[in-house]
Structure formats: structure tokens, C-alpha cells
Amino acid sequence: MSQTAASPHFPAHTLHTAPAAARPALERASRKFGILPLPLARFATSPLLVRAFDELLAVFEGATLSPVEREVVVMVVAGENGCDLCRTMHRGLLLRAGASPEVAAALFERRPAPDARLQALAAFTEATLRERGQVPDADLDAFLRAGFTAEQALEVIVGIGTTTLSTFANRMTRSHALR
Known part of the structure; x- marks a missing residue:
């Protein structure tokens, strides 16, 4: 790298x-x-x-989201915040956590994940970012129907905050892009 x-x-x-x-x-x-x-x-x-x-x-x-699920949140936020270095590092962590190469590639390329549950998490994370937390009921309902909980919806916000802190600092320190 x-x-x-x-x-x-x-x-x-x-x-x-x-x-x-x-x-x-x-x-x-x-x-x-x-x-x-x-x-x-x-x-x-x-x-x-x-x-x-x-x-x-x-x-x-410490979230109830699994390691793979936490990495999905990170990959979505890193993509939205334009941190190529984060996306590359976390693609490796996603694979190490047990995600399939197809899921890791899809998230890295910012296209729908081939796993329905993980795609529901990615879509919910995107909606949370886009709506700045004021997620429409339909998006929250779809997340819950995928088997996630209301607690995990709030854990996504913790992941967004953690990753946003990192990606913003990466951008300020010029550590965000691969060359």
C-alpha cells in the first residue's frame, strides 16, 4: 500500500x-x-x-453488530467520506472478519452486496448518513425486517461517528488517498 x-x-x-x-x-x-x-x-x-x-x-x-457487520458500516462511511485508504484497509479487515470476497468487492466498489442482510445494513447506513440520522420509517422497517434490532440501528450511529472522526482526520492530515 x-x-x-x-x-x-x-x-x-x-x-x-x-x-x-x-x-x-x-x-x-x-x-x-x-x-x-x-x-x-x-x-x-x-x-x-x-x-x-x-x-x-x-x-x-463492543456493539452487538458482528465484526463483519461493523466493517460494512465502516466501508459505507469511508466510501461516502472519500477515504480510499480507509476503504482499502477495511476491505482487508472485512475479509479477515469472515466476509466473502464477493461482499468485500461489492462494498469496495460501492455497489450492492450479494448478501441480502449485509446489503440491508449498507442501505440503512447510507440512509442514516444521507438523512443525517432522521431515517424514514420505511428504511428503518426494512433494516428491522432484515433481522437487525432497534439497538443495532443506534449502534450504526456509533459506527458512523467513529468512522467519520477517522475519515475527516485522514483527509485533514492528507492520509486519505492512495498514491
């Missing part, structure tokens, strides 16, 4: 150059991914941002 152009304002920190307050979260991310992802290396300019993302991600990982 190529790195994006350097940012004069947001250097790519290492575990050794990052502010001390950012290091614990960066170390956890390094263990999870096997590397320190460029976005997090640049996020380290603000230990508060690193902490916020780390804590929000931990909260979202």
Missing part, C-alpha cells in the same frame, strides 16, 4: 517520536495491524485525537 504525500503540518510519527500521551494507543494499533498505519502516525500530532479515536473504536467494537 502506497503512502500519500507528506503533510507539512502532520508528520508521520513513529512509536518513538510520538508524544508520550499518544503512544499507548499507537502501540495497540501497531499490534492490531502489524504496522503503525499512516493515518494514526499522523494523528499522533494530537494525543487527544488518538485517544478519542482509540476509545470510540473500542466502544464500537
